[in-house]
Amino acid sequence: MAATIRDVAREAGVAVCTVSFAMNGSAHVAEATKKRIFEAIEKLNYRPNQSARGLVTKKTNNIGLVVEDTVDGLENSILLDVIKGLGQATGDNNYDLLLSFQKPSTSKLADHLLDVYRKQSADGLILMGAAINQPFDELIKNRFPFVLLGRPAIPGLCHSVNADNEQGAYEAVKYLVGKGHRRIALITPCTLEVDASLDRYNGYRLAMEEFVGRFDEQLVAIGSFEQDSGYAETEKLLSLKDRPTAIIAGRDVIASRVVERAQELGYAVPDDVAVIGFDNTVVSQLARPSITSIELPMRQMGLEAAKLLMKLIDGEIGFDDIQTIVLPCTVCEREST
Amino acid sequence: MAATIRDVAREAGVAVCTVSFAMNGSAHVAEATKKRIFEAIEKLNYRPNQSARGLVTKKTNNIGLVVEDTVDGLENSILLDVIKGLGQATGDNNYDLLLSFQKPSTSKLADHLLDVYRKQSADGLILMGAAINQPFDELIKNRFPFVLLGRPAIPGLCHSVNADNEQGAYEAVKYLVGKGHRRIALITPCTLEVDASLDRYNGYRLAMEEFVGRFDEQLVAIGSFEQDSGYAETEKLLSLKDRPTAIIAGRDVIASRVVERAQELGYAVPDDVAVIGFDNTVVSQLARPSITSIELPMRQMGLEAAKLLMKLIDGEIGFDDIQTIVLPCTVCEREST
DNA sequence: TTGCTTTCCGCCCACGATTGCAATACCATT
DNA sequence: AATGGTATTGCAATCGTGGGCGGAAAGCAA
Structure with missing residues (x-):
């Protein structure tokens, strides 16, 4: 149903690889041809299939977000701010957010978390919630990027972002x-x-x-x-x-x-x-x-966590160069003081 | 790095397709062999690669959630309840939630929404927020499953879940x-x-x-x-x-x-x-x-929306059999009355 | 004409899993 | 020994993209 790269090539009257080159910019493509190609893309509403792309590039452009679903209703509005911060940073960088809430029944939580890594449905993970602890070994051993967010850091072991x-x-x-x-x-x-x-x-x-x-x-x-x-x-x-x-x-x-x-x-x-x-x-x-x-700078924490994770994924930060980001809180003055 | 189905086959001393059959249950596999295979899977921590799987089955097992990021801070805690409901239903059914918040600058919102469909990174969509309107045509025309959640329905055109x-x-x-x-x-x-x-x-x-x-x-x-x-x-x-x-x-x-x-x-x-x-x-x-x-039964709304969408994806509900689910509100009595 | 560069094409392989097909091995029953 | 059914295998194709390689065509300069 949806258009493939072949359809685009046919529409633009070029070869498949020329389309690929034009989109990913790894070879010379004449301006005029480029224009024809992008017009065809536009016309057919073509977007590369994520699964196919992920299979060959080994990148999903997803960031996994695993949140411990605790009951305290109040933290909710705060949590959402963090998520919005994450969403902003990822969205701006062409990533999507793969979300899963899990009850803190530790085994299910850990399983789900590891599944995201094992199924390779995300390029990195952001973890929120205190109950998540046990499954870090596998992630670290395999150098899979992940960042702890708004929870106790494990100094020297995991990257983390937290409020001060x-x-x-x-x-x-x-x-x-x-x-x-x-x-x-x-x-x-x-x-x-x-x-x-x-x-x-x-x-x-x-x-x-x-x-x-x-x-x-x-x-x-x-x-x-x-x-x-x-x-x-x-x-x-x-x-x-x-x-x-x-x-x-x-x-x-x-x-x-x-x-x-x-x-x-x-x-x-x-x-x-x-x-x-x-x-x-x-x-x-x-x-x-x-x-x-x-x-607490919740939105900014989400933003920084996402940025950090994306740098880890891109290899801009080495695996052993553990980053611990702590963001300052501010006094918001009102009538009670 | 991560184990592939070949590794599992080798480890269990069987053919690749036997492993696949054992996992997906589309042919007879002897109990004893099954056991060996699952032991190998366990040992290698194998999970089928999502991209590869998605490419051939044409299913991502993701549900896209597009939320209009409005500013009203108060609705936040409510919104999160919906998301939790969604998360519960999807998690129980082996789906993940692909989340994106977008500012209600209509064009970006619509683009992102359509991208999820075009990139085929989700099997269906859940849409929250009033500003999303324009891009439905493409989704409907191509019979892509989506559900409106907690926002005005478009009677006879879109599936929807809302509070009464x-x-x-x-x-x-x-x-x-x-x-x-x-x-x-x-x-x-x-x-x-x-x-x-x-x-x-x-x-x-x-x-x-x-x-x-x-x-x-x-x-x-x-x-x-x-x-x-x-x-x-x-x-x-x-x-x-x-x-x-x-x-x-x-x-x-x-x-x-x-x-x-x-x-x-x-x-x-x-x-x-x-x-x-x-x-x-x-x-x-x-x-x-x-x-x-x-x-308002927010969590339940999320749950119902996810269930509905999954039924649509599985074809249990026909495309033209538009469902409109309206859930009742309840009085929560306190001191002020 | 020759040589060189730029642009483009065709061909092929790879990625990891699913699945259809035909073939074989094994076992139990008759 | 023949038959039939179940269990298992190898082979190959497929999904959509990315990308390497060699070569062809075209343009331009000497």
């Missing part, structure tokens, strides 16, 4: 100190086993030591993925003898709970307590008062 | 009437040129006529995509002589504005005014009071 969570928390503290706060509390996004959580904790700790001169364990509460995480913690923090005048929440949802509880307890936000969230989602925009939030 | 926005608004009214309300206002999600907006408007109108006996133009305000859409409208609606006791907002974001403004004006929610949102996003969960919202 540590710096983000650090900036949050610095910003609050600039506003005159010295008793600044932290509610972590979740338990410290999760890397992003630990990073934010560390950034907070570092900044407190640097700007306030002292890190007080009492001012740290551990958040969770529970619906109302932040609610009880707020009360606990505000009832300390020397209560904090500012609270950094590890996620926007938590921050909205913090604001809510603080107000219930009679504290005005931001006058009595300032609040900062994390991730700069709709939640922080819509809360009243709107909540200052640390913005 | 009309029924959703209808249910909202019905629910409020059940709670004793009779003066029920509507703020549309945006202008009525947008189909979903019009559908919700019609559903509201229908239900008002049916359950209240009278449709009052005064009770309808036109919303927009502005940040604070809903704010001014609320004031207008509440200052009517015979003010509404309930407001249906066309989107959750708008609903949150409605609640906010109503409270500022001294009306208690839900006691003085009940509020219902649309889309059941995080916003409605996090608002205080939490907002009752009409939930």
Whole structure:
């Protein structure tokens, strides 16, 4: 049904290889002939068959994207930004994105991931989600390009792109100190086993030591993925003898709970307590008062990851020259501080 | 580098075609031989090369997903749910998802869409986004399977899957009437040129006529995509002589504005005014009071769309037997009503 | 005329898998 | 021993593109 290169050659009155040369530019083709060929291509709506092309060039022009399908509905809007960034970079470079969401039932996830490589349906992989770990050996051993995105890197082993969570928390503290706060509390996004959580904790700790001169364990509460995480913690923090005048929440949802509880307890936000969230989602925009939030450069992360992967595929970056890209977060100021 | 079918044949001590038969089940292969073959496959981590396979079978086992990359950040979490639904259905059926976001600069969008078809890099297409219109002719003429998802259908021409926005608004009214309300206002999600907006408007109108006996133009305000859409409208609606006791907002974001403004004006929610949102996003969960919202079955829409498309690809549904799937919305009850 | 370059063609192989065909090997039943 | 059925094989063609090679044709300059 669809036109083949032969049809184009016939239409343009040239040989098949001349068409191929004209398109791929690996030999001299006279301008006039080129023009005839491209007119024929246009007329027949010809595009080289991907399968055939892939078979001989050993390139699919696909980038595989494997995402661990976790349940936390909130990260969704963030995730989509990453995907859009990826889509932009790949689209601009004539790549397509081969997407698969997989539940974090580790075996299926790993299988699917390896299948993309084994079936050779993509030239490289981008991996998102913490549960993916086991199957890296085969990829590395066979020098198949892949990039970890927005998840804990494995230093010296895998290329990765991530947001600088540590710096983000650090900036949050610095910003609050600039506003005159010295008793600044932290509610972590979740338990410290999760890397992003630990990073934010560390950034907070570092900044407190640097700007306030002292890190007080009492001012740290551990958040969770529970619906109302932040609610009880707020009360606990505000009832300390020397209560904090500012609270950094590890996620926007938590921050909205913090604001809510603080107000219930009679504290005005931001006058009595300032609040900062994390991730700069709709939640922080819509809360009243709107909540200052640390913005993660999700779209840019996707963009950089795709660019990096494409360089790896093209061999512009050597396999053993492990790249670790960490992108800075920015403070997005709103009413809550 | 990667193993080929020849390697497997050699390893198992059989002929190439026996391996192929064993895998694709198109001839008799003895159990014992089958076992040897699958052991060899396992040992070599063999998977048939997609390009080679696609070339001869004329199937890629990919489904193309073309999404119009609009800017409205809020629809994101919803969009991702659709994608997850798609991913689930395709993954379960051994398909992959070929994703491309494109800005609604119509020409690029259309080009990319047609390229997927012309390059034959997918067996079918799923299209999301209102700006995609022009290039259907080529697809239809060549009987290439595609499904419109979550956007205005073209009756009798294209297969489509959508949420029943009309029924959703209808249910909202019905629910409020059940709670004793009779003066029920509507703020549309945006202008009525947008189909979903019009559908919700019609559903509201229908239900008002049916359950209240009278449709009052005064009770309808036109919303927009502005940040604070809903704010001014609320004031207008509440200052009517015979003010509404309930407001249906066309989107959750708008609903949150409605609640906010109503409270500022001294009306208690839900006691003085009940509020219902649309889309059941995080916003409605996090608002205080939490907002009752009409939930669109996004994930299921993705699932159904993928299933439909796969049936079309397999020829289980004829080309001219146009399917229009409309999935019902449900009321998700919260504090605001 | 000769020599040289540019442009083009035809031919052929390769890529990896599927599949039809004809042939053979094996086994069990009669 | 003959028959029939099942299991397996080799061979070859096919899919659409890419690309190497040698050669032919055409144009141009000396």
